[in-house]
Amino acid sequence: MKKRKFKIGLTIAYIVLIIYALISLFPFFWSALVSFTPMNYADETGTRRGVNIMEWPPSISFFTLPPTLFKAPASGENYAKVFEITPYGRWIINTVLYAVLVTFGHLLFDSFGGYAFARLKFPLKNFWFTLFLATMMIPGQVTLIPQYNLMVSFGFINTFYGLVLPKLTGVFGLFLMKQFFTSIPRELEEAAKIDGAGYLKTYFKIILPMAKPAITALGIYIFLGTWNDFLWPLLMTSDKSMYTLTVGLDFFKSSYYTFWQYMMSATIMMTIPMIVIFLSFQKNFVDTGASTAVKG
Amino acid sequence: MKMKAKTREAVAGYLFSSPIIISILLFTIYPVFAVFYYSFTDFQPTESQKFETSFNPEEALSINLNVLLDFDDVTYEDVKEWFVLEDFIKYDLGVKLNDEQYESLVKNLDQEKLLRDFVDRKLNVEMPAKDFFKKYMRTGSEKFTRYIAEWVGLDNFTEMFSDQYFWISLKNAVIFSLVVVPVQTFLALLLAVAANARIRGRKFFKLVFFIPSITSSAAISMIFMLIYSKQGVLNKLLGLNIDWLNNPNTALGAIMLMNIWTTAGYFMITFLAGLQSIPTSLFEAADIDGASYGKKLFKIIIPLLKPQISFVVIMGIIGCMQVFDQIYFLIKNLRNITIAFYIYKNAFEFQRMGYASAIAVVLFAIILALSLLQKKFFKSESYF
Numbered sequence: 001m002k003k004r005k006f007k008i009g010l011t012i013a014y015i016v017l018i019i020y021a022l023i024s025l026f027p028f029f030w031s032a033l034v035s036f037t038p039m040n041y042a043d044e045t046g047t048r049r050g051v052n053i054m055e056w057p058p059s060i061s062f063f064t065l066p067p068t069l070f071k072a073p074a075s076g077e078n079y080a081k082v083f084e085i086t087p088y089g090r091w092i093i094n095t096v097l098y099a100v101l102v103t104f105g106h107l108l109f110d111s112f113g114g115y116a117f118a119r120l121k122f123p124l125k126n127f128w129f130t131l132f133l134a135t136m137m138i139p140g141q142v143t144l145i146p147q148y149n150l151m152v153s154f155g156f157i158n159t160f161y162g163l164v165l166p167k168l169t170g171v172f173g174l175f176l177m178k179q180f181f182t183s184i185p186r187e188l189e190e191a192a193k194i195d196g197a198g199y200l201k202t203y204f205k206i207i208l209p210m211a212k213p214a215i216t217a218l219g220i221y222i223f224l225g226t227w228n229d230f231l232w233p234l235l236m237t238s239d240k241s242m243y244t245l246t247v248g249l250d251f252f253k254s255s256y257y258t259f260w261q262y263m264m265s266a267t268i269m270m271t272i273p274m275i276v277i278f279l280s281f282q283k284n285f286v287d288t289g290a291s292t293a294v295k296g
Numbered sequence: 297m298k299m300k301a302k303t304r305e306a307v308a309g310y311l312f313s314s315p316i317i318i319s320i321l322l323f324t325i326y327p328v329f330a331v332f333y334y335s336f337t338d339f340q341p342t343e344s345q346k347f348e349t350s351f352n353p354e355e356a357l358s359i360n361l362n363v364l365l366d367f368d369d370v371t372y373e374d375v376k377e378w379f380v381l382e383d384f385i386k387y388d389l390g391v392k393l394n395d396e397q398y399e400s401l402v403k404n405l406d407q408e409k410l411l412r413d414f415v416d417r418k419l420n421v422e423m424p425a426k427d428f429f430k431k432y433m434r435t436g437s438e439k440f441t442r443y444i445a446e447w448v449g450l451d452n453f454t455e456m457f458s459d460q461y462f463w464i465s466l467k468n469a470v471i472f473s474l475v476v477v478p479v480q481t482f483l484a485l486l487l488a489v490a491a492n493a494r495i496r497g498r499k500f501f502k503l504v505f506f507i508p509s510i511t512s513s514a515a516i517s518m519i520f521m522l523i524y525s526k527q528g529v530l531n532k533l534l535g536l537n538i539d540w541l542n543n544p545n546t547a548l549g550a551i552m553l554m555n556i557w558t559t560a561g562y563f564m565i566t567f568l569a570g571l572q573s574i575p576t577s578l579f580e581a582a583d584i585d586g587a588s589y590g591k592k593l594f595k596i597i598i599p600l601l602k603p604q605i606s607f608v609v610i611m612g613i614i615g616c617m618q619v620f621d622q623i624y625f626l627i628k629n630l631r632n633i634t635i636a637f638y639i640y641k642n643a644f645e646f647q648r649m650g651y652a653s654a655i656a657v658v659l660f661a662i663i664l665a666l667s668l669l670q671k672k673f674f675k676s677e678s679y680f
Contacts, residue, residue: 021500023557025507031518054525109315116312120305120312121305123306135325137667139614141636141640141659142659143328145330146334147327150323169320198308200308228514230512235644250624253625260522267515267519270514275510278506
């Protein structure tokens with residue numbers, strides 16, 4: 001009797017999980033289908049026919065080669081077309097640069113700060129720490145307008161300086177790194193100190209190598225956030241050649257809004273790198289990403 | 297000797313922390329003060345930038361004097377006679393001035409210097425208007441080189457009270473939080489409890505549920521634009537014919553659903569980590585006592601997950617109050633905008649940064665109050 005009850009619970013758990021897995025994946029699956037559907041195709045008689053991606057029920061088959069999507073043979077031509085009609089390659093470069101520079105800044109400066117606050121004594125340390133803690137409650141919309149005006153007065157609009165400079169550090173990373181450094185035993189540093197190593201040497205030779213898990217978690221978190229960032233690049237870039245992928249998508253939407261196939265190709269292309277990064281670093285995400293935030 | 301080591305440590309401390317200190321002071325602390333200041337002014341970015349626009353004084357003058365650009369035999373006496381100061385300032389400069397600025401220019405423009413430089417052919421260079429004023433005004437040029445927004449006191453705040461779009465956008469943000477937060481918290485908890493059962497493929501489900509939250513909101517917006525379109529797959533599956541995003545009655549709901557889809561999986565991971573830290577002995581003891589599943593849920597799981605639940609709720613509310621990207625991409629109707637979007641709209645489309653700053657101050661107060669409330673209720677749990 002008891003066993004039966006348990007089994008029912010397990011079945012319900014499976015049903016819930018499978019249904020939600022389908023819900024999670026379906027939008028990606030559907031947009032990928034559309035992205036591989038050509039704009040038109042030649043039917044048996046050789047006549048060119050337009051494709052209706054809104055047809056219902058959709059005639060989709062994965063058992064043909066190439067698979068049939070909405071009556072047409074699947075192809076990657078939309079992906080190539082995206083590079084033709086927009087400076088998509090340039091946008092990829094911009095986004096990679098933006099994300100890499102910002103991530104590098106965070107890893108360096110947040111961990112520098114984390115080290116100072118975890119290990120070194122300096123005047124006003126508590127004041128700064130409390131101030132930083134208080135800034136966590138400030139929403140982005142509040143600082144946005146003055147930040148924008150600062151960049152205008154520096155003449156940094158439409159430059160990488162403007163894009164990157166205000167984003168190079170953050171208190172979230174500082175606290176993450178500080179917390180990690182505090183958990184490292186002091187003995188090793190003291191040994192290094194006796195050997196006459198300076199603070200910088202101790203940091204790079206001893207502290208940083210030990211902080212690899214925290215550095216990786218922070219790095220992925222920042223890289224993803226920056227890659228996906230939309231509002232700041234929207235404000236900072238005015239030339240099409242300076243756009244990042246998210247801003248490019250907005251431009252794309254306003255110029256080609258009826259060309260679903262192209263739009264979905266552009267969307268899928270900017271999403272895949274994040275999924276790849278996520279899958280390769282999944283352990284850091286699922287184990288540290290969400291749970292460190294809740295650690296008491 | 298000991299003193300020296302201490303100083304050395306203090307210097308090192310500041311060297312290590314100075315990048316982040318400077319950055320936070322410049323890009324977070326200063327902006328907070330600035331936004332408060334702006335909120336009492338009618339700061340307009342177009343005003344602040346209009347004297348930055350470059351022009352060619354020689355061209356402007358030759359239009360005024362009605363002489364060709366390749367003049368040779370024009371003397372200072374000639375141009376002095378032909379020059380019409382008021383027209384030059386009003387039309388030929390190409391900069392829109394207010395009355396005060398106009399008066400000041402009429403009074404203080406050094407005509408002789410300007411016209412002599414013109415005759416000497418020194419003016420054929422592009423220069424920003426503010427540099428021109430600096431060079432050719434006897435006094436008072438600082439009013440043109442530095443934009444000082446007009447102080448309007450509490451006008452922006454009183455305007456907000458009668459601005460229907462402010463109320464609509466605030467109301468929408470509140471509705472957003474009130475619907476999205478409970479639903480996503482419940483859903484995340486449900487998924488976590490299900491994934492915590494003795495099932496196979498837990499890792500697979502965790503990965504799949506996490507994917508929406510690592511996708512950019514821009515990309516998600518495009519994908520849902522396809523799914524929500526009138527001919528789209530959602531209507532086909534449901535047998536309906538609704539223009540989800542363009543119908544003001546359904547648009548906000550559609551965005552909320554999309555938001556829940558994006559974040560529920562992420563918060564599920566938070567709950568799952570919490571659930572897995574609950575010792576199994578507690579459940580075994582409950583089993584021996586013959587406790588039902590509902591009892592276990594309310595007596596063990598929910599009380600022990602309090603820190604996670606408070607985290608998910610407060611992060612959810614803060615996130616919802618700031619929803620922007622999805623609205624920017626998908627909403628065309630002003631009836632369905634949120635407060636974050638209305639701030640953007642005022643600052644960067646209507647060119648009313650003073651008013652936008654005042655709304656931002658209100659949003660700040662709301663989020664601050666929520667954070668403090670949360671601190672009060674969940675004193676024991678801190679995240680850092």
